[in-house]
Amino acid sequence: MSKVSSRFKAVCLAPVWVIGTYDRAGKPNVSTAAWVGMCCSDPPAVAVSFRKATLAYENILNRKAFTASIPSGNYIKEADYFGIASGRDTDKFADTGLTPVKSELVDAPYVQEFPFIIECKLLQQIEIGLHTQFIGEIIDVKVEEGLAEEKGRPIIEQISPLFFAPGGGFYYAAGPQIGKAFSAGKR
Amino acid sequence: MSKVSSRFKAVCLAPVWVIGTYDRAGKPNVSTAAWVGMCCSDPPAVAVSFRKATLAYENILNRKAFTASIPSGNYIKEADYFGIASGRDTDKFADTGLTPVKSELVDAPYVQEFPFIIECKLLQQIEIGLHTQFIGEIIDVKVEEGLAEEKGRPIIEQISPLFFAPGGGFYYAAGPQIGKAFSAGKR
Numbered sequence: 001m002s003k004v005s006s007r008f009k010a011v012c013l014a015p016v017w018v019i020g021t022y023d024r025a026g027k028p029n030v031s032t033a034a035w036v037g038m039c040c041s042d043p044p045a046v047a048v049s050f051r052k053a054t055l056a057y058e059n060i061l062n063r064k065a066f067t068a069s070i071p072s073g074n075y076i077k078e079a080d081y082f083g084i085a086s087g088r089d090t091d092k093f094a095d096t097g098l099t100p101v102k103s104e105l106v107d108a109p110y111v112q113e114f115p116f117i118i119e120c121k122l123l124q125q126i127e128i129g130l131h132t133q134f135i136g137e138i139i140d141v142k143v144e145e146g147l148a149e150e151k152g153r154p155i156i157e158q159i160s161p162l163f164f165a166p167g168g169g170f171y172y173a174a175g176p177q178i179g180k181a182f183s184a185g186k187r
Numbered sequence: 188m189s190k191v192s193s194r195f196k197a198v199c200l201a202p203v204w205v206i207g208t209y210d211r212a213g214k215p216n217v218s219t220a221a222w223v224g225m226c227c228s229d230p231p232a233v234a235v236s237f238r239k240a241t242l243a244y245e246n247i248l249n250r251k252a253f254t255a256s257i258p259s260g261n262y263i264k265e266a267d268y269f270g271i272a273s274g275r276d277t278d279k280f281a282d283t284g285l286t287p288v289k290s291e292l293v294d295a296p297y298v299q300e301f302p303f304i305i306e307c308k309l310l311q312q313i314e315i316g317l318h319t320q321f322i323g324e325i326i327d328v329k330v331e332e333g334l335a336e337e338k339g340r341p342i343i344e345q346i347s348p349l350f351f352a353p354g355g356g357f358y359y360a361a362g363p364q365i366g367k368a369f370s371a372g373k374r
Contacts, residue, residue: 003304003329006339009231010328012257012303013202013348013361014224037201037224038353039236040315044196047234047320049226070199073365080372095374116199117190126313128227128322133234135315141197142190152193153354161200163361164368166225167340171371173362174200174350178260181356185267187282 008167016162016171018082019048020067020100020109021059028100028109030092031056032083034164035131036068044138045123049131055087060122060134065106070116073160073173080171105139115144115159195354203349203358204305205269206235207254207287207296208246215287215296217279218243219270221351222318223255231325232310236318242274247309247321254290255305256298260347260360267358292326302331302346 014034021029033056035049046068050057060066071079078096085092093100099112103119110117120136147158156174163172201221208216220243222236233255237244247253258266265283272279280287286299290306297304307323334345343361350359 002332004332004335004339006328006330006335006341008328008338008340009325010228011202011225011233011255011305012341012346013343015198015200015202035225035227037226037234038198038222039224039234039313039320040222040318041197042317043315045315046198047224047226068198076366077372080366080368080370081374082372084369084372118198123315124313126226126311126322128230128232128310130229131227133226133322135313135320138196141193141195143193145189145191148191148193151195152191153195154193154199154352156200156352156355156357156359159199160362162365165341165343165364168343169368169370170343170364171366171368172343173365175347175360175362177352177357178349178360179263179267179358181267181351181358182271183267183356184358185264185269185271187268 010166013163013165013172016079016164017068018071018079018111019056020069021056022063022108023059024062028093029055029059029087030082032079039135045135046118046138047133047135049133051130052132057132063107064122065108066120066136067103067108067110068118069111069114070161071114073162076171079162115147116154117142197353200350200352200359203266203351204255205258205266205298206243207256208243209250209295210246211249215280216242216246216274217269219266226322232322233305233325234320234322236320238317239319244319250294251309252293252295253307253323254295254297256301257303257348258301260349263358266349302334303341304329
């Protein structure tokens, strides 16, 4: 086996999250992000990176809060549009007909039609380079009723989250369950 | 549509990465991590979180470097084992028969048999809580020959990266390509 260097200095697949924020005037905005991930279990926290030029960057700093709404594969057009357009030029909720819901827990809106929602308060802001990373404490996770088992555990097959392949610029769906963690490798 | 709060304060699917490090004696170690993600494009950088109790935490601080080797679905047993055992008690490479390769670019080993490799130098260490986040600059990305197109773009269908569902503790495979980014949502 031998390996070749890739000119794409990025991961092979990254999750697609739609980040909800309010601007200074209180207008809800949504921005698609793939430079994201969990970063701590206690406090439960996620990390989301944005360029300084974006409205999301400005909004998160102003409101100290954001949400992450996870789109199903059937919202691929809307999720992609949220990453193309800027909330400075247009109202992305109005453009797509999706519904902003004001979080009762944090100062940010989420997307009603998306099945999996994370509500966050800003904990830290990390300067890295082109991107600034925002670390948000997870205040609540909400799952669409019917897409959650007992205790709110998400049913991945029905939520069907999207992934982004940076080099090729394609989206992928989640595949089948293939094993149990902390179990498959036991000896 | 109505949503229910989940008692699982985590994302629905997280990527599974196997983090390679050297200990003080130079013994290669591998640790499975899902609290990971891209965090910057320039410099290209990834974020990986570990608890302070882990050998990976100690090794990254000592060596200022780590790799991320992305396992294919057919290495699910090894990847799971790397998250169960501690390199303080055993040699996880020897236990599984996988091969450590010394990176020529950073002071860390990667897994020869895994198809997609990220080599990183430590840029920043962020204290969040139970977990510490390590931000690493991507020095190189290597893809198994035959699993990469021209210019080293990874063929996702053949690499078949693993994902982890935190609440249920199950692994998922990547699914099919379902659309083109910065294109599917164009108006």
